[in-house]
Structures are given as structure tokens and as C-alpha cells.
Amino acid sequence: MDFLITVLGCNSAIPAQGRHPSAQVIDLLDKRYLIDAGEGAQLQFSRYRKSPMKVSAIFISHLHGDHIFGLPGLLTTLNLLGRTGPLQIFGPMGLEDMMKTFLGYAGVNELSYEVRFHTVTSPSKSLIYQDERALVYSFPLDHKVPTFGYLIEEKMKYFNLNREALERYHIPKEDRARLAEGADWVSQEGVLIPNASLTLPKRPPRRYAYCSDTRYFPEIIPWIRGADLLYHEATYLHEMVDKAHQRFHSTALQAGQIAAAAGVKKLLLGHFSSKYKDLTSLEEEARGPFPNAYAAVEGETYKL
Amino acid sequence: MDFLITVLGCNSAIPAQGRHPSAQVIDLLDKRYLIDAGEGAQLQFSRYRKSPMKVSAIFISHLHGDHIFGLPGLLTTLNLLGRTGPLQIFGPMGLEDMMKTFLGYAGVNELSYEVRFHTVTSPSKSLIYQDERALVYSFPLDHKVPTFGYLIEEKMKYFNLNREALERYHIPKEDRARLAEGADWVSQEGVLIPNASLTLPKRPPRRYAYCSDTRYFPEIIPWIRGADLLYHEATYLHEMVDKAHQRFHSTALQAGQIAAAAGVKKLLLGHFSSKYKDLTSLEEEARGPFPNAYAAVEGETYKL
Numbered sequence: 266m267d268f269l270i271t272v273l274g275c276n277s278a279i280p281a282q283g284r285h286p287s288a289q290v291i292d293l294l295d296k297r298y299l300i301d302a303g304e305g306a307q308l309q310f311s312r313y314r315k316s317p318m319k320v321s322a323i324f325i326s327h328l329h330g331d332h333i334f335g336l337p338g339l340l341t342t343l344n345l346l347g348r349t350g351p352l353q354i355f356g357p358m359g360l361e362d363m364m365k366t367f368l369g370y371a372g373v374n375e376l377s378y379e380v381r382f383h384t385v386t387s388p389s390k391s392l393i394y395q396d397e398r399a400l401v402y403s404f405p406l407d408h409k410v411p412t413f414g415y416l417i418e419e420k421m422k423y424f425n426l427n428r429e430a431l432e433r434y435h436i437p438k439e440d441r442a443r444l445a446e447g448a449d450w451v452s453q454e455g456v457l458i459p460n461a462s463l464t465l466p467k468r469p470p471r472r473y474a475y476c477s478d479t480r481y482f483p484e485i486i487p488w489i490r491g492a493d494l495l496y497h498e499a500t501y502l503h504e505m506v507d508k509a510h511q512r513f514h515s516t517a518l519q520a521g522q523i524a525a526a527a528g529v530k531k532l533l534l535g536h537f538s539s540k541y542k543d544l545t546s547l548e549e550e551a552r553g554p555f556p557n558a559y560a561a562v563e564g565e566t567y568k569l
Numbered sequence: 570m571d572f573l574i575t576v577l578g579c580n581s582a583i584p585a586q587g588r589h590p591s592a593q594v595i596d597l598l599d600k601r602y603l604i605d606a607g608e609g610a611q612l613q614f615s616r617y618r619k620s621p622m623k624v625s626a627i628f629i630s631h632l633h634g635d636h637i638f639g640l641p642g643l644l645t646t647l648n649l650l651g652r653t654g655p656l657q658i659f660g661p662m663g664l665e666d667m668m669k670t671f672l673g674y675a676g677v678n679e680l681s682y683e684v685r686f687h688t689v690t691s692p693s694k695s696l697i698y699q700d701e702r703a704l705v706y707s708f709p710l711d712h713k714v715p716t717f718g719y720l721i722e723e724k725m726k727y728f729n730l731n732r733e734a735l736e737r738y739h740i741p742k743e744d745r746a747r748l749a750e751g752a753d754w755v756s757q758e759g760v761l762i763p764n765a766s767l768t769l770p771k772r773p774p775r776r777y778a779y780c781s782d783t784r785y786f787p788e789i790i791p792w793i794r795g796a797d798l799l800y801h802e803a804t805y806l807h808e809m810v811d812k813a814h815q816r817f818h819s820t821a822l823q824a825g826q827i828a829a830a831a832g833v834k835k836l837l838l839g840h841f842s843s844k845y846k847d848l849t850s851l852e853e854e855a856r857g858p859f860p861n862a863y864a865a866v867e868g869e870t871y872k873l
Contacts, residue, residue, distance in 0.1 A: 279649050280612050286642075304642040305609040308584050330675045334642045338590075338608040341634045345583050363674035370667035371634045372714050410676050 268293050268419055268471050268569040270494065272535070273309035275561040277478075277500050277514075278331045280304070281539035284563060286331035287477060289496070290315050291417055296398040299323045299339075300415060300475050306335030307342050313564050318348055322394055324401065325356030326477060327412035328363065337367050344376045351379040355393055355403070357411040358384050385413050390488040395420065404488045406479035409513045414476040416489060422446070424464035434458055471569045474529070477536045480510060481519040486527045493569045495529040496561065498536035499547055521551035521558055532558040533567060572597050572723055572775050572873040574798065576839070577613035579865040581804050581818075582635045584608070585843035588867060590635035591781060593800070594619050595721055600702040603627045603643075604719060604779050610639030611646050617868050622652055626698055628705065629660030630781060631716035632667065641671050648680045655683040659697055659707070661715040662688050689717050694792040699724065704774075708792045710783035713817045718780040720793060726750070728768035738762055775873045778833070781840045784814060785823040790831045797873045799833040800865065802840035803851050825855035825862055836862040837871060 269292040274285030286303025290310070297319040299306070310317045317339055326332050333356075343352070354360065361382035368374070385393060387403045394401040402416040423445040431441065436450055436458075444450060450458045474489040477498035489495055500514035509516050515523075517534055524532035532555050534547055541547060544560035551558035573596040578589030590607025594614070601623040603610070614621045621643055630636050637660075647656070658664065665686035672678070689697060691707045698705040706720040727749040735745065740754055740762075748754060754762045778793035781802035793799055804818035813820050819827075821838055828836035836859050838851055845851060848864035855862035 279646050280615060283616075285612065304639065305612055308589065308609050311584060312587075328675050330642055330645045330672075330677070333675065334638075334645075335608065338634055338638045341638075342583050359674050363671065367667065367671045368634075370663050370670075371632050371637065373634070 268473070270473060270496070270533075270567040270569070271313060271315060272533075272561045272563050272565055272567070273306055273313065274303045275535035275537060275563060276331075277536045277538050278329070279539040280331075282537075282542050284537065284539075285309055286334070287326075287536060288335060289475065290320075291473065293398045293417070293419055296321060296396060298399070298401075298417065301326055301332040301477075302335040302339055303331045304334040307339045309563070310339075317343060318346060320352065321350070321396065322353040322355065322401070324394075324403075324415045324475075325354065325360055326406070326414070326475070327357055327408060327410050328359055329410065329478070332478075333360070333363075336364060337371065340364065340368065340376065340380065341371070341373055343378065344373060348376075348378040351381060353381050353383065353394065355383045355385050355401075357413065358386065360384070387413060390416070397422065402488070404485060406476060406485065407482040407513065408478045408480065412478060414474065414479070414485060414488070416472055416474045416492065418472045419470045421467045421470045424460070424467055427463055427465050430463045434463065436463065473569060476523075478513065479515060480513050481515050481523070483523065483526065486523065489527045489529065492527065492529045494531050494533060494567060495524050495527065496533045496535055497523055499534040499551060500536050500538050502541075502546060502550055517547040517550040517558075518553060521554040524551070524555040524558065530557065533561045534558060535561040572777070574777060574800070574837075574871040574873070575617060575619060576837075576865045576867050576869055576871070577610055577617065578607045579839035579841060579867060580635075581840045581842050582633070583843045584635075586841075586846045588841065588843075589613055590638070591630075591840060592639060593779065594624075595777065597702045597721070597723060600625060600700060602703070602705075602721065605630055605636040605781075606639040606643055607635045608638040611643045613867070614643075621647060622650060624656065625654070625700065626657040626659065626705070628698075628707075628719045628779075629658065629664055630710070630718070630779070631661055631712060631714050632663055633714065633782070636782075637664070637667075640668060641675065644668065644672065644680065644684065645675070645677055647682065648677060652680075652682040655685060657685050657687065657698065659687045659689050659705075661717065662690065664688070691717065694720070701726065706792070708789060710780060710789065711786040711817065712782045712784065716782060718778065718783070718789060718792070720776055720778045720796065722776045723774045725771045725774045728764070728771055731767055731769050734767045738767065740767065777873060780827075782817065783819060784817050785819050785827070787827065787830065790827065793831045793833065796831065796833045798835050798837060798871060799828050799831065800837045800839055801827055803838040803855060804840050804842050806845075806850060806854055821851040821854040821862075822857060825858040828855070828859040828862065834861065837865045838862060839865040
């Protein structure tokens with residue numbers, strides 16, 4: 266089952282160096298989600314040939330412009346394209362009023378589809394959304410305004426079948442789907458074979474953690490522990506750690522430290538200051554504490 | 570004196586075919602203006618290496634998203650860049666509230682520079698702005714919501730000096746600047762030479778007319794008569810004239826008819842429907858009534 270992260274934008278507030286503000290498309294098999302919607306998000310969807318029509322839920326980290334100024338345009342375009350399926354939008358207090366007021370001024374008072382806004386307030390890690398494919402948790406970050414990180418975990422719906430056991434017990438093909446869902450099997454003679462004898466243990470679910478924007482904030486470590494991929498902001502090099510702290514941002518070194526302490530498998534750095542054209546030094550710095558670190562690249566798709 | 574129009578975006582509401590929503594930079598010698606600010610305008614400034622810091626006035630045609638969703642990001646970025654010079658913004662009723670409310674939610678309650686909003690209401694052609702280089706007029710268009718076209722006319726401050734006359738009357742170099750400003754000249758002997766004898770008639774000022782979005786609206790013809798360049802929306806081919814009328818847009822043929830009736834020198838078509846990848850047929854259609862017609866190209870600079 267595919268679990269793909271496509272980076273639409275990974276720059277910080279001032280777009281520069283050809284990089285766009287924050288936005289990421291998450292594909293989990295047949296489901297698509299969006300995290301953040303910086304200006305130009307809808308244009309980036311089109312550039313990387315992803316349809317925004319498929320997006321069923323949007324998760325907004327905070328209300329700063331470089332994370333949301335692309336949302337009005339995206340919602341308007343979905344309306345012009347005649348979307349009918351409902352759209353869930355999660356974000357901090359104020360997001361719903363902000364969008365409705367703004368779209369109202371732009372003459373968009375009614376959409377062709379239903380938008381359900383949900384206010385995220387989690388003081389700790391909380392489950393805020395689930396569907397057939399995913400569980401999504403929010404948790405607080407340490408930024409100038411209320412800001413949330415998100416953890417997307419695949420929902421492990423099906424057991425893998427134990428082919429060898431299926432042969433041994435002569436389980437007919439038509440009964441196998443129910444076994445994958447966890448059912449036991451009863452033969453025509455009434456003999457019950459428990460599910461555990463016919464299936465393999467579920468593999469651990471893959472998990473993606475998104476942490477932007479935030480100061481160095483070790484409280485998140487237990488919430489993102491063991492994630493397959495962590496996207497963590499690294500606005501500055503550590504030589505600017507004071508400025509980072511003062512502006513509620515992290516350094517690449519701090520991102521690496523968080524990744525190492527949380528035991529994640531891979532670290533993707535992002536939310537780069539416009540001052541950095543070449544991102545190699547940020548990568549190198551993060552690799553001190555955490556070797557498997559990479560600077561996010563726009564248009565790239567990262568597979569979990 | 571340079572008078573340059575750089576197209577940052579010329580697509581209609583749904584961005585597609587690699588085209589962006591409406592935005593244009595106007596350079597008139599050392600002055601820079603912006604007309605409309607569709608989503609991504611600030612990114613397009615950067616892409617085409619134009620600094621938005623130099624913009625002294627912004628003219629917004631109407632409050633539909635594809636003409637203004639780039640304005641909050643642009644104002645925020647100018648703030649982050651530490652702009653100090655005042656910025657004038659002209660647009661229909663509601664623009665100021667719309668921007669202030671939205672930026673407030675995004676945590677931008679105060680900017681490093683002063684923004685002076687001016688509400689455009691012109692029921693006919695009216696002078697709304699002038700500085701050392703330009704006179705800007707607004708006039709109504711026929712669209713779903715209050716919408717204005719803009720005419721930018723260079724201010725003809727200086728007379729061209731008549732070199733031959735200067736020689737004949739032995740006018741010293743240090744006196745020539747005042748002559749260009751319209752002064753007469755008096756010799757040491759007290760003889761007055763009238764300015765008209767020392768200068769050439771001012772050439773007619775160059776004028777640029779921007780008309781988007783609008784239905785076919787012949788009322789604009791006297792207001793844009795003889796413009797050096799007319800940008801007129803041509804959302805559809807004429808085979809869709811009914812749809813164009815119903816949606817308050819024009820066809821390429823209608824844009825050509827307006828250009829011909831107004832006797833402009835050149836026509837630039839724009840605000841293309843997303844359905845048209847190749848714009849040749851729109852150009853050909855407009856060239857029926859008006860041969861000097863071209864489809865606008867993003868990133869191109871048109872010289873008046």
C-alpha cells in the first residue's frame with residue numbers, strides 16, 4: 266500500500282530561491298490529504314500533476330500566511346471545478362472565520378461542496394481524524410501563535426494471510442477475505458480454526474510526522490517516537506540559534522537532535538530561510554546527530 | 570523614457586496550462602505599479618526578477634480571487650522585507666476591510682510601512698492617482714461584481730528642447746533645464762524669448778489601458794480611445810459568446826472589435842479560459858476586426 270509524501274513547498278515566509286511556502290500532499294493508497302496550504306499550493310498541485318479534487322482532508326498547522334494564504338484559492342478552484350464530496354479542514358481557532366470572511370468578500374458565499382471545519386486545540390497528542398486508511402493525531406508545537414504538528418498513521422485494517430496455513434487447512438478462496446478482516450474459520454464439520462492460526466501478525470503501521478513551525482521543543486519526542494519519516498522545520502543553521510529561538514524557529518542541528526532522540530527512521534528538513542540557496546550545509550549540520558537527514562526538495566515524492 | 574508592461578499572470582479563474590491568475594507590473598521610468606494581484610503574484614515577481622519593493626501603487630480591478638488572492642502574501646512579504654515607503658492601494662469597496670481582516674487573522678496587525686487604501690467608485694472615467702510620472706484613470710467595466718478598468722497615462726512633464734533654436738539664441742547650458750519645464754528665457758540685455766520658440770511641442774503621452782474582467786462593453790470605447798496598448802480580456806472564443814455573456818466575460822472577437830472601434834495601436838488578449846492550451850485561435854479571431862492583436866505571454870515585457 267503506497268504511503269507517499271509530495272512536497273509542494275518547503276520555504277519559510279519569504280518565497281525565494283525558486284522555493285514555495287509550506288504545503289504537502291499525502292497519498293495513502295486511494296486517499297489524499299493536504300498539510301498546510303501556502304500561497305501557490307493550487308498551482309503546485311497542477312505543476313506536479315496531482316489533482317486537488319481527490320483531497321478529503323486538510324490539516325493546517327497555524328494561521329501564518331506562508332501556511333494558509335493558498336487555502337482560499339484552493340477552496341475556490343475546487344468550487345469552480347464542481348467538487349461535490351465533503352472536505353474536512355482541521356486547524357487552529359479562527360481558521361473557519363478567517364476563510365469564510367475572506368471568501369465572502371471575494372463573492373464566494375456558497376460552495377458546490379460541504380466544508381466541515383474542525384478546531385484543533387490539543388494540549389497533548391490527540392486523535393483528531395480517521396477514515397478507512399489513516400489515523401491522524403495532532404500535538405502542540407512551540408511557535409509564536411497556536412501551532413500544531415500532525416502525525417499520520419496508516420490504519421492496519423487487514424491481517425496478512427498465512428498462505429501455508431491456508432493450504433494446510435484447505436481454506437476455500439471465497440472465505441479468505443473475511444479472514445483478512447480478523448474472522449475465525451469454521452469447517453463444514455464444525456471445526457473452528459482461530460484467526461491467529463491462519464494469519465500473520467499485522468506489521469507495525471507506517472507513520473509520518475509533520476512538525477512546522479516550532480522552536481526546539483523536546484516535548485514532541487514521545488509523540489513522534491519511531492516515525493518512519495519526520496518532517497521537521499530547520500529554518501536556520503545553528504550559528505543563528507539565538508535568532509531561531511527569538512523567532513520561534515529551529516536550527517538544522519536541533520531538528521537532527523529531535524530526530525535522533527525520537528528514534529525516527531528518516532528526517533526531512535524544511536521551512537528553509539530564504540537566505541539559503543544551497544541547502545547542503547543544513548543537511549550536513551542535521552547529520553551530526555542524525556545521519557539519515559535530507560533537505561526536502563519541492564516536487565519530490567518521498568515513499569514511506 | 571521606458572514604459573513597460575510585464576505580464577505576471579494572464580489566465581482566468583482556474584490556473585492551468587502553466588498560466589497564473591491576473592497580475593501585471595507597470596514600469597514607467599523609475600516608478601513601478603501593479604495591476605491586480607492573483608495568487609502567486611509575489612512568486613512571479615521573484616521569478617521574473619522584478620522587485621516588489623519598488624511598487625508605489627497597486628490598482629485592483631475587482632475582488633474576485635483570481636485578481637486579489639496574491640495581495641495578502643505580497644503585503645506580508647513587503648513587511649518581512651522591512652519596506653518603509655508608503656503604498657497606495659486602489660480598488661472597489663470592501664478591499665480594505667477584506668485585507669485588514671484577513672491579515673489580522675494571520676497575525677499581521679501592523680506593517681513596517683503605511684498602506685493607504687482608496688475606494689474606487691467611478692461611474693465614468695475619473696482621475697484617481699497621479700505622481701511625477703503618471704496619471705491613472707479608472708472607469709467601470711461590466712462584470713458580475715463592481716469592476717474597474719485602468720488607464721495609465723505618462724505625465725508629460727518636460728518639453729523637448731529645440732536644439733537648433735538654442736544654438737541660434739546662444740542659450741547657456743545652465744538655463745536649459747528650466748526651458749524644458751516650460752519657462753521663457755530672458756537674455757542679459759532683457760530680451761524675452763518665449764518658451765514656444767525654444768522648445769518643440771510635447772509629443773502625445775503614451776497610454777496603457779487595462780480592461781479585465783468585463784462583458785463586451787462598448788461604453789469603454791471613448792475612455793480608452795487611441796491608447797498605445799490595450800489589454801482586454803478574451804476569456805473565450807466567439808463560439809462561446811452566450812456563455813461569455815452569461816458569465817460576464819468577453820470573446821476574442823469582441824476584444825478585437827473594441828480595439829478597432831477605439832482605434833488603439835495594439836491589443837493584448839488575456840484572462841484566458843483554462844480550456845485553451847494553444848492560444849493561436851484566440852489571436853486569429855481577434856485579428857479579424859483588429860490585425861495587431863496578440864495573446865499575452867507570462868513573463869514577457871511589452872514596451873509602449
